[in-house]
Amino acid sequence: MSKLSWSNQTIKRQLLKKRILFKQRAILCLILAVIGLAISWLIFVKVEPVVFLLGELQPIETVERIELPQDSVIEEIYVQPGEQVQQGQELLSFDVANSFPKLKKLDDLEKSLKKENKFLQDVSNSWINNDQIEGDFDDINLSPQKIILVKNIISLLKENQTIQKKIFEDKAKLLLKIRQGEDHESDIADEIKSQQKAIIYQQKYLISIEEKLSELQTRIKVIISENENFINQIEKKKEKYQKFKKNIFLNSPISGQVKEINIQNKRLEILPDKKLIAYLFIAYQDQKLIHKNMKLKVMVNNSEQNNNFLLTGQIILIGSDILPPNDAYPFYHLPVQISLETEEMTTKEQEIFLKPGIPVKVELPSPQKKSLLEVLYRNVLW
Structure with missing residues (x-):
């Protein structure tokens, strides 16, 4: 009886172990399935x-820099460095009466440079001759270096024209002698060769003159370019003078703090709010x-x-x-x-x-x- 009871208990324990093992496996499989689904979801779901x-x-x-005309005359300054200013507030005033003569000087200088450029352009393009040059020198008031340069160009142009005319005439005479030589070939053959050599020499000399002329014309173009740059600078200065002619007061373009007033360099700086x-x-x-x-x-x-x-x-x-x-x-x-x-x-x-x-x-x-x-x-x- 005791052996039978012990056998039944053993069987029950084995069945219980199998049930527990089954449940453990089922839970483990469930956990792995959930983890697999979660990983798949993390991998395949796009966001x-x-x-x-x-x-x-x-x-x-930032700093607002106000450039003043270099030749402007400042009459009075109303603000000091470190002072707070509002947009439109008067900063300083100009002595406009003393600025007008300087504006006229700029006008005269600009006209003189433009007239000089036109004269030099005419010379470079061979549109002027020796008869006009003396009077134009007095009107334009060229520097001695520029006068020498222009005279050299005029001289080369004149010599160039003379040689071209001489070559043309010699060629015409040579052609005539060649036609005459058809009947008296032995008498003028040497003279024809001599004239041919003279024409070749004149042509080589003409080439050297044209090279010198080209070099001088290049120098003329450089002077014209420098004058044009100077004219552009003058026009910028005139614009500033014209601006201050209308209003003798300089008003602040922004609200902020005055950082610097440089009278020597004609510059005023404002640090904006x-x-x-x-x-x-x-x-x-x-x-x-x-x-x-x-x-x-x-x-x-x-x-x-x-x-x-x-x-x-x-x-x-x-x-x-x-x-x-x-x-x-x-x-x-x-x-x-x-x-x-x-x-x-x-x-x-x-x-x-x-x-x-x-x-x-x-x-x-x-x-x-x-x-x-x-x-x-x-x-x-x-």
Whole structure:
């Protein structure tokens, strides 16, 4: 009886072990199946990842330089370096009465240079002769070096014409003698050869004259080009004088702080009221998603008002230096600067002005879909 009872218990234990083993295998298979489905889902399911550019608002400093006419006479200065000025505020005044004679001198100098250029152009193009040259020298008031240059050109042109005329006449005489030589060949053969040699010599001399003439004409063109550059400079100066003729006061083009007043160099510098830009960072591998002048929506996190605002901005600079990972940006990244269309926001309650240090963010949808596993590895595990 005892043996039978022990046998039954043994059988029960074996059956119980089989049931437990079956359940364990079933649970293990279920876990493996779930893991396999999860991995497959991570691999095959595609999503559109969003790339974030994170940063903050920072001030940018630029200098507004106002160039004054070099020969202008300043009568009085109304501001001092470090003083705050508003747009349109009077900065200084000019002594216009003393500026008018200088404007007239510029006019006279410009007319003289234009007249000189026309005269030199006529000489270079052989449109003038010795009979005109003496009177033109008095009217144009050329320098001694230029007078010598022009006289040399006129002399070479005259000699060139004389030799060309002589060659033409000698060729005509030679042709006539050749025709006469058909009947008396032995009598004038030597004379024909002599004249041919004379014509060849004259032609070679003519070539040397033309080379010298070409060299002098090139020097004339250089002088004309230098005069034209000088005329352009004069016209720029005249524009500044004409501008200040209408208004004897110089008004500030922007609001800001006077940085420097340099009377000696005729320059005035104003530091504009600080402007803000969004200074952000983008991961190096995402730089292809952006380009210069690209317009974006910038999210501004206004913690004081506990709300966010979207502003339109435009990329003005993409850094070229790759920055190493750090605590704030644990990846290789590039700096990006974005200008904002406005620096103030209006709500129902009040008008909010932006300040440096406010966090900003830009969201960029990636054009290529990626698997969940790739996104998880890049944003969490990497």
